[in-house]
Amino acid sequence: MDKFRNMEVMVAVVEGGSFAAAARQLNISAVMVGKHIRLLEAHLGARLVQRSTRQHSLTEVGATFYEDCKRVLEQVRWAESAVERSRAAPQGLLRVSAPTTLGNHVVAPLVADFLLHNPQVRVELQLSDSLVDLVGDGVDVAVRIGPVVDQSLVARPLQPYRMVIAAAPAYLERQGRPLRASDLAQHTCLRHSVWNGRTGWPLREDGVAVDWPEQSRFTCNQGDSLRTAALCGLGLVLQPRVLLADDLASGRLVEVLQDCAPAPRPVHLVYAPDRRQLPKLSRFVAHVLQAQG
Template structure:
């Protein structure tokens, strides 16, 4: 039997003065009240109550135990209230890992909003283009772009990352600008190493899906390095729209194939517990 429950019943008997009144207050039978008291006394090895046919009174040991019981029950109630508050109101440190470019351009602008809405949460954000081990490296959640590997982690799908194809004015001055995705096969492209984007790009338009094999003269697993390569005129890049938005707005890069869209899956992963 739950010892805390028995202690609560004991305190109720002490307050009400009888098993019957305690039973009414606790919503259980008088027989169950008696069972709680007997088991508590057997566990402690002392008598807590002097019993008469009509009323129960505390023994000396019972009075001492009641004093401590009230302290324990008050602490238990406070602990339960704290746990309930924690569920309702996030608090503590949230440890996040995200790809570098996505973290800088897409995630970081939103974190101040989240932290303002949750003032008792502190955030530790680590940006890395390598695949981290969430459990071993102590993260609460990680953001991952692209197809997921099988794992024991829980994955929640988010809005896919919108990708745009861009090239520098220098590159386009030396090459004919692509008019359709199939034209990319005749261009130098910049591939994202270790992903499907290193070998083929997928576009969606009025004609449906188009998959284009690409030739990567330069590939890297760093989104920022890909951006820099595109700015330097090394080739055409397919990258997250938010990452290239400023470059397109200032003319450092030109958005090509604007009538075609491309995207990459995005998930947030966390442990089952």
């Protein structure tokens, strides 16, 4: 019996929430997932997963065993990486996580350039606006926007994340140019659907925070679609400078209300301190810092 493989399957079932999710993650069949769990239960002489027609839940023994499995697998991963740390040339798989927009427009080009100069390294770039668990999700390094909350991580500062307010020249000719943040109430403002009082980007006017208007003719959960609407002259858009940089440089969009734009947010490259000795990680960190410097 391959105990380590069975333990990997056990962890995947718990974190995926079902046999089917674990099967997709591990690229095996759900039937095979069930076989691994049954082998574990037979070996241990205890029920680990309580099965029903709708869901699977851990027994008390299963919950304890799951936590132990995570620790063992992490120790195995660290032991395997000792071989990699002894090599001079970076090689192996590097897992990178980044927010969607910043990842598409900044991190992905950096990854491509890094791979061109390090032919023995493979990179898996995961783009998501959700906060990943570096250890639990098996991520080597992540780019995060905002203050670093987890003080156990190494955090290297990158260029701040800046937002800009812009519109197409045709829109400004038709509706006029706003001069103050309070003028936005009389304009058509394109809105991101996830913005609210907690996640929005407050504007600044005479030292007072002003929210982006809540009512909009066009709301979307994706920045590229908001950019497209702005290019069509539909209204004013508030989006990251990295997303609009080419349009601003070409004149397809015009920046307005520069003094009212939201305060930049810090950006960091974060990773666990016990991973810093890996050549693939240390070389990638150096590559990103040099490019962002």
